[in-house]
Amino acid sequence: MVNLKTVHLTTPVSDEDLADLEPGNIVYLSGVIYTGREGVYQRVVGEGHPPPEGVMDLTNVNFHCSPAASVNDDGSYTIGAVTATASFRFAKWMKDWFQISGTKMIIGKGGMSKSDYEKLFVPQGAVYLSTVGYGTGALLGRGITKVRDVHWLDDLGIAQAMWVIEVENFGPLIVDGDIHGNSLFDANNREIAKGFAKLYEGLKKPALSRYGETDDRSDELI
Amino acid sequence: MISFDTTEKTAFKLMEKAGIEIPDDYLAGIKVMANKEEGDLSSFVLGAMLENWEAAKEDRRPMCADTGLPRYYIKVGNEAKFEGGFVALERALREATARATQEIPLRPNRVHPLWRNEHNNNVGLNAPEVEWSFEPDADWIDITTVHKGGLFGTDYRMLFPGDGIDGIKRFFLDTIIAFGKRGLACQPAIVGIGLGGSKDTCMVLGKQAACLRTVGDKNPDPKIAELEAELKELGNKTGMGAMGFVGSSMVVDCHIEAGFTHTGGMPMSVHTFCLSSRRATARLHPDGSVEYRTDPQWFTPYSRRETVSW
Numbered sequence: 001m002v003n004l005k006t007v008h009l010t011t012p013v014s015d016e017d018l019a020d021l022e023p024g025n026i027v028y029l030s031g032v033i034y035t036g037r038e039g040v041y042q043r044v045v046g047e048g049h050p051p052p053e054g055v056m057d058l059t060n061v062n063f064h065c066s067p068a069a070s071v072n073d074d075g076s077y078t079i080g081a082v083t084a085t086a087s088f089r090f091a092k093w094m095k096d097w098f099q100i101s102g103t104k105m106i107i108g109k110g111g112m113s114k115s116d117y118e119k120l121f122v123p124q125g126a127v128y129l130s131t132v133g134y135g136t137g138a139l140l141g142r143g144i145t146k147v148r149d150v151h152w153l154d155d156l157g158i159a160q161a162m163w164v165i166e167v168e169n170f171g172p173l174i175v176d177g178d179i180h181g182n183s184l185f186d187a188n189n190r191e192i193a194k195g196f197a198k199l200y201e202g203l204k205k206p207a208l209s210r211y212g213e214t215d216d217r218s219d220e221l222i
Numbered sequence: 223m224i225s226f227d228t229t230e231k232t233a234f235k236l237m238e239k240a241g242i243e244i245p246d247d248y249l250a251g252i253k254v255m256a257n258k259e260e261g262d263l264s265s266f267v268l269g270a271m272l273e274n275w276e277a278a279k280e281d282r283r284p285m286c287a288d289t290g291l292p293r294y295y296i297k298v299g300n301e302a303k304f305e306g307g308f309v310a311l312e313r314a315l316r317e318a319t320a321r322a323t324q325e326i327p328l329r330p331n332r333v334h335p336l337w338r339n340e341h342n343n344n345v346g347l348n349a350p351e352v353e354w355s356f357e358p359d360a361d362w363i364d365i366t367t368v369h370k371g372g373l374f375g376t377d378y379r380m381l382f383p384g385d386g387i388d389g390i391k392r393f394f395l396d397t398i399i400a401f402g403k404r405g406l407a408c409q410p411a412i413v414g415i416g417l418g419g420s421k422d423t424c425m426v427l428g429k430q431a432a433c434l435r436t437v438g439d440k441n442p443d444p445k446i447a448e449l450e451a452e453l454k455e456l457g458n459k460t461g462m463g464a465m466g467f468v469g470s471s472m473v474v475d476c477h478i479e480a481g482f483t484h485t486g487g488m489p490m491s492v493h494t495f496c497l498s499s500r501r502a503t504a505r506l507h508p509d510g511s512v513e514y515r516t517d518p519q520w521f522t523p524y525s526r527r528e529t530v531s532w
């Protein structure tokens with residue numbers, strides 16, 4: 001098994017904690033995190049509602065996720081597995097969301113672009129952590145100890161509501177974007193792209209091209 | 223006669239097995255890849271996945287919270303009889319899907335494409351899909367469920383005969399590189415390729431090749447089997463591993479299914495079955511007995527026949 005630097009952090013995460021994180025570090029979290037994605041962002045950033053009272057004082061960690069959850073007859077909640085959802089779609093809300101919420105750590109799937117880190121994350125001193133796999137839903141589910149609260153369930157539904165969750169050794173998570181705007185995905189993409197010319201060598205192009213086609217496979221499509 | 227009740231219960235059980243237990247063939251394939259993987263990060267990801275599948279089985283919780291789009295493939299023996307007929311069979315499958323969504327729980331992923339409304343049970347307009355096939359000299363029914371995940375990893379292209387194997391290789395590479403970056407396809411994947419047929423058949427064959435054939439299975443046509451092996455090797459040479467990190471774990475296996483096509487064309491589809499390659503099959507016999515397995519045995523000499531008669 002490989003040895004990657006592994007860090008255990010508690011929420012709310014401090015600036016000192018974040019300063020030490022480097023792309024490729026493995027993180028396990030304990031404390032409280034909240035879920036928030038397009039539904040929450042639209043309500044707060046788009047429509048001007050304040051975030052649910054108290055949540056942003058409790059934690060500064062935002063999880064891009066919709067849990068496999070169900071509401072029990074007695075009004076309690078069961079969360080089976082949790083898996084992050086692809087984060088690149090949420091970039092347009094992040095600037096305002098950071099300002100309103102004070103969030104310092106985003107957990108999601110697949111990262112955002114390096115330029116998003118430079119433009120949005122660096123000024124905020126925030127980091128981006130990706131879930132692993134991405135199918136580690138059962139492991140992440142184990143790290144959830146309790147649903148503390150759920151906000152806007154009626155308005156936004158199970159997937160989009162803001163779940164406030166207590167976690168213990170929640171992970172593994174991998175650092176993609178650090179506070180300096182470095183990106184693990186970006187660095188790996190650049191490394192891999194060096195081999196593409198050789199990979200395609202000698203393969204002739206199809207007779208019919210497609211709109212938007214690029215021959216530069218180091219381009220990203222997100 | 224195969225009873226309604228047995229069918230509903232079996233379909234429910236299949237939903238649970240598919241969502242929670244990773245199939246042995248896929249697991250074995252990933253273990254081989256994990257041993258070979260030299261990229262640190264890709265290797266770490268595979269290790270975490272192996273742990274995750276253990277955790278899912280131990281805790282009886284879904285392996286991935288995105289429980290995909292549950293659907294069914296039914297193979298009916300020519301002599302099989304079902305209580306209430308085919309309409310009742312389809313109702314049993316819909317009932318099992320709704321119950322499993324609440325009780326396991328699965329994520330109610332199915333929504334209307336425009337209005338985004340849902341019934342909270344993975345049942346709705348054209349959902350779950352039920353695909354039918356037949357088998358001669360048999361009195362059983364095989365039910366297979368697949369919980370296919372992933373918004374990413376599938377593409378279709380009309381190639382032409384002159385594009386040849388080069389064209390196939392390029393489109394294969396284009397698709398897995400496009401969706402392998404950042405691990406959008408949640409690789410290593412079983413890559414299914416549909417070649418030929420009408421456009422819709424091409425998509426269906428590729429999807430079935432990815433979801434209904436096990437890791438290690440080969441196409442009975444030796445030349446196609448060779449191409450499968452070649453593409454698998456090529457796919458693992460992109461330099462990309464799990465999550466799109468530097469590595470070699472991209473394609474755990476590659477399956478090709480072909481269909482006779484228009485003389486002027488060579489349509490091709492590519493599908494990836496992700497790190498949650500969820501499938502489970504049961505055979506229901508008329509005496510009420512049920513056998514479970516993870517190999518759908520969907521493609522048979524009968525289903526691949528080229529002749530007029532059988």
Ligand code: SF4
Pocket residue numbers: 083133134135286287288289290370371372373407408496497498
């Ligand atoms: S593609 Fe598969 S492993 Fe990835 S999140 Fe979807 S269901 Fe889970």
